[in-house]
Amino acid sequence: MRYISTRGEAPALGFEDVLLTGLASDGGLYVPESLPHFSLEEIRSWRGLSYSELAFNVMYPFVNDAIPEEDFRKMLTETYAGFAHQAVAPLVQLDTNEWVMELFRGPTLAFKDFALQLLGRLLDYVLEKRKQHVVIMGATSGDTGSAAIEGCRHCEHVDIFILHPYQRVSEVQRRQMTTVLGDNIHNIAVKGNFDDCQRMVKESFGDQSFLGGKTQLAAVNSINWARIMAQIVYYFQASLALGGPDRSMAFSVPTGNFGDIFAGYLAKKMGLPISQLVIATNRNDILHRFMSGNRYEQHKLEHTLSPSMDIMVSSNFERLLFDLHGRDGAAVKELLENAAKGPVSIEDYRWRHARKLFDSDAVDDKTTCDTIREVFEQNEYLLDPHTAIGVKAARNCRRDTSVPMITLGTAHPAKFPDAIAESGLSVKPQLPPHMADLFEREERYTVLDNDVAGVQGFIAEHWKNA
Template sequence: MRYISTRGEAPALGFEDVLLTGLATDGGLYVPESLPHFSLEEIRSWRGLPYAELAYKVMYPFVEDAIPADDFRAMLNETYSVFGHQAVAPLVQLDSNEWVMELFRGPTLAFKDFALQLLGRLLDYVLEKRKQHVVIMGATSGDTGSAAIEGCRRCEHVDIFILHPHQRVSEVQRRQMTTVQGDNIHNIAVKGNFDDCQRMVKESFGNQSFLGGKTQLAAVNSINWARIMAQIVYYFQASLALGGPDRSMAFSVPTGNFGDIFAGYLAKKMGLPVSQLVIATNRNDILHRFMSGNKYEQHQLEHTLSPSMDIMVSSNFERLLFDLHGRDGAAVKTLLENAAKGPVSIEDYRWKHARKLFDSDAVDDKTTCDTIREVYEQNEYLLDPHTAIGVRAARNCRRDSAVPMITLGTAHPAKFPDAITESGLSVKPQLPAHMADLFEREERYTVLENSVSEVQSFIGKHWKNA
């Protein structure tokens, strides 16, 4: 399995190098040169498998050149044994054919645990084999940071620097990052928004001179292919639990950076029957505006009750654009260069091809709160604001009521108590036992100006061998 850049100029790499490289040297994102494809008969044979074994079946083709089968199986068993539910990704029924897949049963109560618990173990494995040290640099709109720290904090060969927008994540999200102790863990609160943080990460990967040539950066954001790879699995899990692959499924995905829903797109390309993917966004609706009207245009970023989706530059959307343009890296590069200057559209036939699978919706804060209240009154089931956006978009965009509609439940409601309060409910979501003392733990983070040079200087001085 070789991996190529979405901009067509960087050299093809194997899995190990893609894992450690993150962003390609030409500024693009790595994708497999070709995807594995599973027959319906093969997918059907996976019914009833434990989650870790299903993960092995789906993911091993992506890593088989780099990791022996027994080692990868052991890694997956260890990864998913730390989740707080035997099913790992359990399904909860809301209505006759409407479901929520709970992806928040991992250590940090968010779907990012599925990929980042594995990513930490992959990094440990590869870096130990190479006797190499790396500096992890990542940006978070709330959940990636804590999941990355939890997944990688025991890695002996890494220093971790996570950037988050100062005062623009929930208190629970912040404390999950800033209360983890470790000499190799550094939290940076940037006086800006998530897009500013993400831009700094991309610029730093493009020019790593601030590290003095002594180490290299590694990515934990969903620009890292390993993140996407791990998220493909739960689409197969949900389908098999509800009668797939002998019936098609529809999924609604709360998304800002397009990584989680791109994994669903890949699941379909790998043979899973998927009839509809709904892009569920908040007021920061660049993806909805593109998918509904073929216009990709950046607006001012707004702060919402669903902060993990407060993103205007959706990095992983480039991976879909690459496919929509027939894997023409030069065309993608030109399109994105133009998008940095103003609104862009793609050829009508390409856009219509995307619309065969994708629908989209943008949900404001009031409707988010209305949905939280409505679902709780109907089912006594509490949604976090991101999942509520997914449920509302699913109901607004559903094409066929006979097809199971599965909304990805991306975070535990206890991470966003303000949204629950604003919905008018008196119920208070409780943190699980392993986080009961979160508000008593000591915090450690550094507030920096919205300056890439200031952030790079801090990292250059504070990684352990600087």
């Protein structure tokens, strides 16, 4: 399996190099040169497999000869053994043919655990094999940071620097990151928003001279292909649990950076019958405005009750644009350069092709709270604000009630107590036992100005072998 850049000018790489590289040298994102495709008969034969066995079948074609089968199976078994539910990604029914897939049963209570618990093991394996040290630099709007730290904190060959927007993540999200203490763990609170953090990461990957040639950066954000690869699996899991592949499925995905829903798009291309993908966003609705009206235009970023989706520059959207443009890297590069200057649209036939699969909706804070309250009153089931947006968007955009609609439950409600309180419910979500003392743990983080040179200087000074 070889990987190519969405901007067409970087060299093709194998899995190991893509794992360590993150952003391509031409500023693009790596995607597989070709996708594996599974027949309905093959998918049907996977019924009854454990999550880790299913994950092996779906993911190994992307890894192939980079890691022996036995080693990769062991990684997957260890990764998903750390989840708090035997099903790993259990389904909860809300109504007739309406479901939530709970993706928050991992150690940091968010869907990011599915990929980042595996990513840490992959990095350890490859870096030990190469006797190489790397610096992980990542940006988080709330959940990626804690999942990355938890997944990679035991890695012997990495230093971790996670940027989060100062005072713009929930207290639980912040403490999950900043209370994991270790010489190789560094949390940086940037006086800006998530897009500022993400921009710094991209700029730093583009020019790593601040590291003095002594090490290289590695990515944990969803620009890293391994993140996307791991998220494809639970679409197959949900389908198989509800009668697939002999019936089609629809999914609603709360998304800001487009990575999680892009994984669903790939699952369909790999042979899984999916009839609809709903892009569920909050007031930061650039993806909804594009998908509903073919206009890609950045607005001012707003702070909401669903902070993990407070994103205006959706990195992984570039991967979809690459496919919509017939994998023409030059066209994608030109489009995104123009998008940095003002609103852009794509050719109408390309946009209409995307609309065959995708729908979208934007849900404001009030409606989010109303949905949390409504679902609890109907089912005594508590949604976090991101999942509530997914449920509301699913109900607004659903094309066919005979097709199971599955909303991806992206985070545990205990991570967002303010949103639960604002919904008017008296119930207070409790952290699970392994996090019960979270508010008593020592915190450690550094507040820095919204300045890439200052952040790079901090990293250059504090990584292990500096």
